[in-house]
Each structure stands twice: as structure tokens, then as C-alpha cells.
Amino acid sequence: MTVTHEVTNQAPPLTGFSAADDPALLAALRRDGGAWGEPEVLELGALAGSAAVQDQARWAEEQPPRLHTHDRYGHRVDEVEFHPAWHQLMATAVEHGLHAAPWTDARPGAHLVRAAKFYVWSQAEPGHGCPVSMTYAAVPALRAAPELAAQYEPLLAARTYDFGLRAPLTKHGLIAGMSMTEKQGGSDVRANTTRAVPAADGSYRLTGHKWFTSAPMSDVFLALAQTDEGLSCFLVPRVLPDGTRNGMRLMRLKDKLGNRSNASSEIEYEDAVAWPVGEPGRGVRTIVEMVNVTRLDCVLGSAAGMRAGLRQALHHTAHRRAFGRELDRQPLMRSVLADLAVESEAATVLGMRLAAAVDRSQAGDAGESALRRLALAAGKYWVCKRGSTHAAEALECLGGNGYVEDSGMPRLYREAPLLSIWEGSGNVAALDVLRALTREPAALDAYFTEVEAAAGADRRLDAAVAGLRKMLAALGDPERAQLMARSLAERLALVLQGSLLVRHGTPAVADAFCASRLDGEWGHAFGTLPPDADLDGILGGARTGRDVG
Numbered sequence: 001m002t003v004t005h006e007v008t009n010q011a012p013p014l015t016g017f018s019a020a021d022d023p024a025l026l027a028a029l030r031r032d033g034g035a036w037g038e039p040e041v042l043e044l045g046a047l048a049g050s051a052a053v054q055d056q057a058r059w060a061e062e063q064p065p066r067l068h069t070h071d072r073y074g075h076r077v078d079e080v081e082f083h084p085a086w087h088q089l090m091a092t093a094v095e096h097g098l099h100a101a102p103w104t105d106a107r108p109g110a111h112l113v114r115a116a117k118f119y120v121w122s123q124a125e126p127g128h129g130c131p132v133s134m135t136y137a138a139v140p141a142l143r144a145a146p147e148l149a150a151q152y153e154p155l156l157a158a159r160t161y162d163f164g165l166r167a168p169l170t171k172h173g174l175i176a177g178m179s180m181t182e183k184q185g186g187s188d189v190r191a192n193t194t195r196a197v198p199a200a201d202g203s204y205r206l207t208g209h210k211w212f213t214s215a216p217m218s219d220v221f222l223a224l225a226q227t228d229e230g231l232s233c234f235l236v237p238r239v240l241p242d243g244t245r246n247g248m249r250l251m252r253l254k255d256k257l258g259n260r261s262n263a264s265s266e267i268e269y270e271d272a273v274a275w276p277v278g279e280p281g282r283g284v285r286t287i288v289e290m291v292n293v294t295r296l297d298c299v300l301g302s303a304a305g306m307r308a309g310l311r312q313a314l315h316h317t318a319h320r321r322a323f324g325r326e327l328d329r330q331p332l333m334r335s336v337l338a339d340l341a342v343e344s345e346a347a348t349v350l351g352m353r354l355a356a357a358v359d360r361s362q363a364g365d366a367g368e369s370a371l372r373r374l375a376l377a378a379g380k381y382w383v384c385k386r387g388s389t390h391a392a393e394a395l396e397c398l399g400g401n402g403y404v405e406d407s408g409m410p411r412l413y414r415e416a417p418l419l420s421i422w423e424g425s426g427n428v429a430a431l432d433v434l435r436a437l438t439r440e441p442a443a444l445d446a447y448f449t450e451v452e453a454a455a456g457a458d459r460r461l462d463a464a465v466a467g468l469r470k471m472l473a474a475l476g477d478p479e480r481a482q483l484m485a486r487s488l489a490e491r492l493a494l495v496l497q498g499s500l501l502v503r504h505g506t507p508a509v510a511d512a513f514c515a516s517r518l519d520g521e522w523g524h525a526f527g528t529l530p531p532d533a534d535l536d537g538i539l540g541g542a543r544t545g546r547d548v549g
């Protein structure tokens, strides 16, 4: 046999680490009352970094779901078949309470703990986060129909993953989906044409199409449809109480850029039985309760993607040599890695702060509800937008290997834009920031109370807060304000991230963040931190669990 070459200078596989080896995450968990959940976060983090789960993630993506519209005899079945790895991922997520469990958990910090678990577990495989997240988010909307909530909430919160099309109330645990977007309009759901007609027993019959409905094997969906009173929200079961299939036809699965493990379908409702949730004609107001929660998961999911990308970049550059030394010892690469670490920590602290606001809002804290209203919209806009850029740069740290599927980086890269598109695309999130500013003045007060908790600690942050106030004063009429919406959303998010980092972050990260994001003439790409940034301090604090196991 001819030996063609010996393999040298390639990084070893990155496996057996803990995704919970993340000082910023654990500090946020302890700070805001979630210390009791740390053992489970650590357990899930170690699982996320295990070879077995990495295999599940690979299989779930490589063997995507398949739609079966008919059985062999021609009967409609409308079923989606998943690789067993998908079910394993889902079962772990549900058993660890990443879905609706916190809504029935009275412990303070339940949502924060859930956020930390979602963040570490999403690093294993993001696609199944979609149904998990929708199940989490369905509960606050469903509470607008107390009788339905009383029946369904315990099952949505149950820690049993019970896959299969059976009557929901006969199952041990339920998964929920969301069915809003139609062909003629997604952001503008008021353009929905699906029609809901009342039946004699108080239920409705839905007829119409939905252009996107992810996780179509879910047990129940919150759907929007038009009634005489206007757009209304409904609970639609996949299977009726008598065990027969509801009138819900799966027409096609989307052939997507990423998020391949998850099924996203086009569906048609044909006289589908549906129960009203909330007042007829107030459908947007009702379902927005769900969207607000899935938006939090978009922020957490983007932060998780950044952390996963950073880990890969640190691992590769620690093992790869070029021009006489390891890549991570080359000053310019160190600057890139440090900048990625800064962005990642900023996203993590913001995501966790938003999750803490959910807990406190639930406990009746009006200031926290107001803060969440504005900060979530700005965070959804900015953190999700940064996710794609971060993924691209982390991928580039691996050079050509990063562009190859085996590295896992393409999966991260493909997933990132989705978090910016769904649950309110960039412009929609930015316009939501404007809406919060004009309609809910308490939100801005709460925002400034939060960011000014760091007043006097960093002159660049103080100047950025003053600059933000000026920007707000210059908003002008609504058309002009729209032209500033993205800049404003970005600034609001950056100032909040800066304030959180100055108060709670790794000092070197806080300093580099203020210097590069709030001040100065440095570049906009990653790797353009000021030359005097404390790269050792940043990278030293960004432990990623690379060396565990």
C-alpha cells in the first residue's frame, strides 16, 4: 500500500465538553434567583456536549422529516415521519422541562432556569427547539380561555414526550404549534383569509390555508382565523376527542435553507374543529402573548448559536498552526476570537436578563413587565441580527474546514437567519420598538431605570445613554421615526447590553464592549477591537468547556 500522506495539524474532534461551562451564563443564573436549577443546567450542558447527542443532532438533520399525505390504499393520513434521533432530542428536552413546565412551577426563577437549560441544550441541535419553544409559548395565550387552559395546560407542562396522533386529552404530554402565516401575509396577519364559522356547540369550523405551520405533528395549534368580529384566535387539535383526525391537510413540507431537522408545513384547514381562545376579534392581542415568549427563545437561541460557534472557533484555532504558531496565538486571530467572545457574552447576559424579567412579570412586578416590553423587541431585533454575522465569522475561523458539513458550522450558519425572520422579522421587530415607545411610556421609563443602574461606572456607557436620549428626542413624525427604527432598536439593545456587562460582565469584556460598540472609531467587522483591548482577559473569561471530558 502506498502511504500518500500523514494527517497532521488538524484539530481533534470537539466532543465530551459541557455547554454549561459558561461563566457568564452561570453568573446570570445565580444573580437572578436561579441557583437552585444549576445542577440540571450542568447535567443538560454535559449531555449537549456528549458524543451520543452530537450523533443524534447529526442524524436528525441528515435524515430530515418526511411527509406522508396518503397511505398505501389512498386514504389521507397527513403524517410526518421523523428519524428516531429527533424523538430522542425531543424526549430529553421535554423531560428536562424546556417546554411548558415552568408555567406550573411555583419556584421563583423557574423561567430563568428554563432559559439557561434551553440555551445549553439548543447548542446540541437547534431545530427541535421550534416545537419545544412553541409549547412553552402557547400557555400564556391559552390562559385567555381558562376552561381550555385548565384541561390542556397540565398536559403541555407534563414532562412526558408522548409522540403520536391521538386525542390530546388521552395523552400523557402534549406539544403545541402556531398557525398564523398565510400566503398573502405573514408579518401582516390581519390579511389572513382563513375563515372561522361558529357551530351550535360553541366551537368553530375553520376553512382556509396556512403557508407556514411548523411542527405539524403537534397535538394542538393556536391558529388565527377571521370571524364576523375580526381576526380571532383558536385552539385547533390535530385529533378530535373521538379519536378521528381533524380537518387539517398537510400539503407540503418546506424545503428550507436550514432548520432541516424540524418539519415546517403548508396546511389547509377543511372544516377543522376549533375552540375560541380569548375574545373574538382580539386574536392578535391573544396570540401576541405567545409571540412574546417565542421571541425570548429567538434571543436565547441566537445567543446559544453564538456560544456554540465561539466554542468551535476557539477549539480549532487552539489546535491549528499556521505561519509558525497556533492560530489562537496570532494577534489578529486573537482579536477576532475575543470579539466573538464579547458578542457572545453580550447576547447571553441580555437573553438571561429578559428571562429574569419574565419571572418577575409573572410575580406581578409592573416595572419588569414594562422593561420586558421594550427590551425584548430591541433584543429580538439586535441579537438575532448579529447571529448570522457571528456565525459567518466563527465559521471562517475554521478556514475551509468550516465550510464543510462535517464541521457542524454550516448547520449553525444556516440556522442563524431564521431566528431573525420568524416571530417578527428585523423590520417588524424594529417597528415594534417604535410601537412600544409611542404607546407604552412606562416601557421607556423602566428601560432607563435599568440601564442607569450602571450610571457613573463607565464614561462611554454614560455618553451612549445621553446619546440615546437625544436620538429619542429627535424621532419626529411617524414616517421619519420609521427611518430611525433600526438604528434606535440597535442602540437600545447595545446600551442595555453595555449596562449589563458593566455591572455584571467579565471586566475585560465590558471594557472592550464599551470601546468597540458604544464608542470609538474602530471597524464594524469582528476582529476590530481597539488594539489595547485586554484580549487575554476576554479569552480567559470565555471558558467554553472545550477541555472537559
Ligand SMILES: Cc1cc2nc3c(=O)[nH]c(=O)nc-3n(C[C@H](O)[C@H](O)[C@H](O)COP(=O)(O)OP(=O)(O)OC[C@H]3O[C@@H](n4cnc5c(N)ncnc54)[C@H](O)[C@@H]3O)c2cc1C
Pocket (backbone or CB within 6 Å): 177, 178, 179, 180, 181, 184, 185, 186, 187, 188, 212, 213, 214, 215, 256, 259, 264, 418, 421, 422, 423, 424, 425, 426, 427, 428, 431
Ligand atoms: C422555517 C420557518 C418556519 C416558520 N414556521 C411558522 C409557524 O410555525 N407558524 C407561523 O405562523 N409562521 C411560521 N413561519 C412564518 C414566519 O413567521 C414569517 O415568514 C415571518 O413572520 C415573515 O412573514 P412573511 O414571510 O409573510 O414576510 P413578509 O411579512 O412579507 O415580510 C417580508 C419582509 O418585509 C418586512 N416588512 C414587513 N412589514 C414591513 C413594514 N411595515 N415595513 C418595513 N418592512 C416590513 C419584513 O421584516 C420582511 O423582511 C415560519 C417561517 C419560516 C422561515
